[in-house]
Amino acid sequence: MPSNTISLLIPDGEAPVLMIVLNCLSEIKGIKIHVMSDDADIPMKHSKKVFKFYYRPKTESASDYINNINAITENHDIDLIMPIFEDSIRLITKYKDLITVPNKLALLPSHSNFEKAIHKGTLINYLKTLGLPYPKSQVFTQGTTPDLSKVNYPVLIKPIESPGGGVGIKVFKDAPEFLEFLKSNDSKGDYLVQDYIEGYDIDCSVLCKNGEVLAYTIQKPNMFGGNKFAPQISFKFVKQDDIINQVKTLMKSLDWSGVAHLDMRFDKNAKNFKVVEINPRFWGSVEASLFAGVNFPHLYCLASLNKTFETPNYKLIDFMLLKGLVKSIKKDKTQLLKLNFIFNNTPIKYILKDLKPTIYRTSLFILRKLKL
CATH class of the missing domain: 3.30.470.20 (ATP-grasp fold, B domain)
Incomplete structure (x- = not known):
């Protein structure tokens, strides 16, 4: 393989950011992008930006996932393993010792610091110890009630394990409104209660x-x-x-x-x-x-x-x-x-330069609608 060529494996091709990461990498000549995914129907498998696509069904075993990465890395002369989203980063940082060629892993944080950063409640406590500005917050778990004497209104709540995209975030302007929420089924789960910052x-x-x-x-x-x-x-x-x-x-x-x-x-x-x-x-x-x-x-x-x-x-x-x-x-x-x-x-130019994934995505959407 030429010295100016990088053979790159993205092991989490089902990640919602795959397309935009590929668009960025497509600007650089000499990068061969291999994509592994537990979803056989991702539209980007049809992209001309993808050198080779590998479907590997999802299992409950972390070792299966790591073994799939190891096999592709060994069999296809991969230079760099680059996970792009949190599920894969979490698994790889946790089971890094199972990677047969850890020197081919992209830069990653330690597993403990990854968890410290991603967990909203832990992060707030960490910011406090550092003396950095942070929103006044408290964590409450299902079946418990936050200390309402420490709540300033309006108050914001967000799930500790949020799917992202702003899902589950709510703002309450006063105590009665907040108490009504706490009594409802919607309050089930672990939440971060946080002052709403103007x-x-x-x-x-x-x-x-x-x-x-x-x-x-x-x-x-x-x-x-x-x-x-x-x-x-x-x-x-x-x-x-x-x-x-x-x-x-x-x-x-x-x-x-x-x-x-x-x-x-x-x-x-x-x-x-x-x-x-x-x-x-x-x-x-x-x-x-x-x-x-x-x-x-x-x-x-x-x-x-x-x-x-x-x-x-x-x-x-x-x-x-x-x-x-x-x-x-x-x-x-x-x-x-x-x-x-x-x-x-x-980013319209990237769609026009690589139409196959968009056509495939649109076709899947239409077929799903027809089946309803």
Whole structure:
């Protein structure tokens, strides 16, 4: 294999961020992308960006999963194993000793620090010990009641084990409304009870190695999906020294290796930025960072292969995800005429360059509808 070619295995092809990670990697010549998935019907298996696709049925055994990774790595001369979403990262960090060639693993945090970052309650306690700003919070588990004397209204609650996308997040404006929720069946499960912060959301994406930030972007949302807790679908890249300094302190303390996306919020009363949660994997707007000048998946490969690079400077652009573009066009049909913006500030060009996955995805959708 030529020295300038990287053979890369993504072992969690069913991850919702696969398409955008592939779009970023497709900008770099010489990367052969192998994709393993427990879903035989993922649309991206038809992408010309995928060199080879492997379907491996899901089992309850972690060793089966690791053995599948080991077999593909050995049989297909894989240079780098790069999980992209939390389920796979969790398994691989936990059972790293079962990987036959651990030196081929992409940069990953320790399992304990991964769990510390992803668990909302644990993270809040950790931020407290570091002395970093955080939303006043308390955890309550099913069958228990939070200390209402410590609750300030409006109050926000979110599931400890959230599926993401803002699912399960609720805000209550007063005590009667909150108490009514606590008495209902909807309150079953483990929740984080948190002061609702008056202010605005802002996010920081990072690539780290041994606690050092190698690359980052900061973006401020200006449009969300179905509700204000849903993922951002349009935003502007910004510079903010207060944020990156705070993030560097946190990542250093965690000795973080790999990528992460930090959800933060500016507290307009306290006049500071608070870390709300850490997503210890690739995120939905990673493609946007590419347009701004930071190709996180490619830099992740380079850093994992011990290649050095200068911390990239990113452009302060506006960007819309496809959902944002559709929403914008629905509001104002003249947005269709802004072709320069559409091709340079949205990911539409990647769909046009690689139509097979979209056609396959649409066909599956139509077939499911016909069966209803």
